[in-house]
Amino acid sequence: VSEVANTVLRSNGGTDVVIGDASPFVIIGERINPTGRKKLAEELKQGNYETVEADALAQVAAGAGVLDLNAGIPGFDEVAMLSAMVKIVNDLVDVPICIDSSTPEALEAAVPLAGGKVLINSVTAEQHSMDRLLPLVAEHGAAVIGMANDEDGISMDPDVRFAAAAKVAANAEKHGIAREDVIIDPLAMPIGAAPDAGTAMIATMRRIRDELGVNLSCGASNISFGMPGRHEIDAAFLTLMIGAGMNTAITNPLHRPVKKAILAADLLLGHDEFGAEWIKDHRAELELAQGS
Amino acid sequence: VSEVANTVLRSNGGTDVVIGDASPFVIIGERINPTGRKKLAEELKQGNYETVEADALAQVAAGAGVLDLNAGIPGFDEVAMLSAMVKIVNDLVDVPICIDSSTPEALEAAVPLAGGKVLINSVTAEQHSMDRLLPLVAEHGAAVIGMANDEDGISMDPDVRFAAAAKVAANAEKHGIAREDVIIDPLAMPIGAAPDAGTAMIATMRRIRDELGVNLSCGASNISFGMPGRHEIDAAFLTLMIGAGMNTAITNPLHRPVKKAILAADLLLGHDEFGAEWIKDHRAELELAQGS
Numbered sequence: 001v002s003e004v005a006n007t008v009l010r011s012n013g014g015t016d017v018v019i020g021d022a023s024p025f026v027i028i029g030e031r032i033n034p035t036g037r038k039k040l041a042e043e044l045k046q047g048n049y050e051t052v053e054a055d056a057l058a059q060v061a062a063g064a065g066v067l068d069l070n071a072g073i074p075g076f077d078e079v080a081m082l083s084a085m086v087k088i089v090n091d092l093v094d095v096p097i098c099i100d101s102s103t104p105e106a107l108e109a110a111v112p113l114a115g116g117k118v119l120i121n122s123v124t125a126e127q128h129s130m131d132r133l134l135p136l137v138a139e140h141g142a143a144v145i146g147m148a149n150d151e152d153g154i155s156m157d158p159d160v161r162f163a164a165a166a167k168v169a170a171n172a173e174k175h176g177i178a179r180e181d182v183i184i185d186p187l188a189m190p191i192g193a194a195p196d197a198g199t200a201m202i203a204t205m206r207r208i209r210d211e212l213g214v215n216l217s218c219g220a221s222n223i224s225f226g227m228p229g230r231h232e233i234d235a236a237f238l239t240l241m242i243g244a245g246m247n248t249a250i251t252n253p254l255h256r257p258v259k260k261a262i263l264a265a266d267l268l269l270g271h272d273e274f275g276a277e278w279i280k281d282h283r284a285e286l287e288l289a290q291g292s
Numbered sequence: 293v294s295e296v297a298n299t300v301l302r303s304n305g306g307t308d309v310v311i312g313d314a315s316p317f318v319i320i321g322e323r324i325n326p327t328g329r330k331k332l333a334e335e336l337k338q339g340n341y342e343t344v345e346a347d348a349l350a351q352v353a354a355g356a357g358v359l360d361l362n363a364g365i366p367g368f369d370e371v372a373m374l375s376a377m378v379k380i381v382n383d384l385v386d387v388p389i390c391i392d393s394s395t396p397e398a399l400e401a402a403v404p405l406a407g408g409k410v411l412i413n414s415v416t417a418e419q420h421s422m423d424r425l426l427p428l429v430a431e432h433g434a435a436v437i438g439m440a441n442d443e444d445g446i447s448m449d450p451d452v453r454f455a456a457a458a459k460v461a462a463n464a465e466k467h468g469i470a471r472e473d474v475i476i477d478p479l480a481m482p483i484g485a486a487p488d489a490g491t492a493m494i495a496t497m498r499r500i501r502d503e504l505g506v507n508l509s510c511g512a513s514n515i516s517f518g519m520p521g522r523h524e525i526d527a528a529f530l531t532l533m534i535g536a537g538m539n540t541a542i543t544n545p546l547h548r549p550v551k552k553a554i555l556a557a558d559l560l561l562g563h564d565e566f567g568a569e570w571i572k573d574h575r576a577e578l579e580l581a582q583g584s
Contacts, residue, residue, distance in 0.1 A: 191559055191567070198560035228571060232553075236560060239531035243536060244535060261528050268483055278525070
């Protein structure tokens with residue numbers, strides 16, 4: 001596997017997080033997202049950010065290096081909610097944020113409020129998406145996740161996905177965005193519906209790394225949608241992805257099988273010398289189990 | 293990753309097990325081995341094979357496709373014990389066996405007793421090992437595991453390990469052994485002592501697959517020796533190895549994290565369509581937990 005350049009994000013407090021081949025895997029905590037979370041959605045509608053705060057603290061404590069912030073509730077004021085999330089989380093924890101929306105207005109409002117160097121999630125290879133969002137990325141010196149789909153939707157053909165990724169990389173370059181500030185999401189689809197979901201990703205990733213030289217991320221839990229034993233599927237999936245050269249993903253560090261798989265992969269790939277992090281996590285788990 | 297030829301083993305009862313890129317991962321059950329198992333060692337010394345029988349049945353029930361048989365107890369009659377194991381296990385379960393010894397006399401006695409097509413574990417790249425054991429492999433139409441070390445011991449340099457593997461493959465060819473009947477063990481070393489144990493294996497495996505076109509196996513639990521949380525390390529390790537093109541390994545299917553990682557990897561790599569095996573295993577686990 002060829003080497004890719006490091007992506008460096010920065011927290012509001014000035015702390016850098018490095019995404020790259022020589023660094024431990026970076027977990028982007030997925031929890032702050034009302035999709036499928038009724039209680040959180042209800043709170044957000046009432047301007048209550050207590051769960052957001054609790055989720056931010058819990059995910060960082062569990063090892064999230066970055067926090068994804070998503071405020072998408074159909075029919076409600078995403079601009080206001082996403083902006084509030086950015087300010088609250090920026091003040092609460094010292095990790096970079098990943099500002100996540102499919103609504104350009106929400107990104108345009110929230111990104112300028114963030115300190116440090118944020119990750120914008122996401123642009124697609126659709127021309128209207130790139131034309132509108134890449135200037136925002138460039139203006140704020142942000143990094144961006146580019147989804148490997150375009151106007152024709154999501155293909156199961158790795159070469160079609162690669163072409164979409166290449167379009168995002170080329171357009172980003174035109175807007176003056178450094179190559180290392182583009183992270184491609186090769187699109188994790190539910191394996192229960194698409195038996196080639198994993199192999200298509202691995203093939204896409206190989207071309208993206210070799211030919212575009214960019215980092216890779218994904219929304220990891222999509223892979224197990226509809227299957228029983230989701231956390232264990234996610235864990236094995238992330239391990240395979242890490243082996244194929246993925247250095248960050250949006251996932252849940254509070255899911256123990258996921259966290260352990262990531263720590264074990266770091267250990268096995270030489271990013272946790274003598275297992276210091278692995279042993280620390282193991283001890284904490286034992287202490288928790290013993291109620292001490 | 294380039295394609296490699298299938299290795300086909302056969303049980304005493306005539307059932308084939310295929311090790312290859314297009315097939316589910318093959319677990320070689322590691323339990324029938326007195327090393328570090330005091331109770332089993334004591335039984336074997338007294339000619340008692342009850343634990344051997346129980347381990348054979350339990351491992352096959354847990355998904356072992358092949359059973360490793362090892363009777364090495366320093367100072368005791370390995371020839372007699374290994375021979376007895378072969379006969380007992382061959383009669384008891386319908387899976388191929390992997391006859392495991394570092395004593396040539398024991399292999400020479402036990403291999404002719406086995407039905408089907410066995411796997412001989414192992415030959416090294418030491419000339420005396422190859423000269424003595426490869427004729428046995430050829431004579432009995434067996435397959436063989438070749439260890440990637442020679443007279444100079446185990447190197448951490450992938451190119452040195454590859455050279456040892458290539459020596460085994462070349463010598464096997466001289467003895468008329470088909471390329472697909474050679475499986476190379478790239479040598480899993482304890483990650484707690486050698487931070488590059490994982491990366492060295494992956495690099496070695498790439499060259500072995502690309503240049504020798506043979507299947508790969510390993511003794512998976514070596515990787516976690518001396519570390520806490522061994523089963524979870526083994527699970528992530530096997531997932532990474534499977535992603536790097538390993539199609540079989542000697543491991544313990546009764547360790548749930550290991551079994552689940554292997555099933556999840558099969559699912560994610562398209563060897564378990566719609567998750568039939570994954571779902572079956574999940575249901576069995578739920579039923580066991582509910583005591584039904």
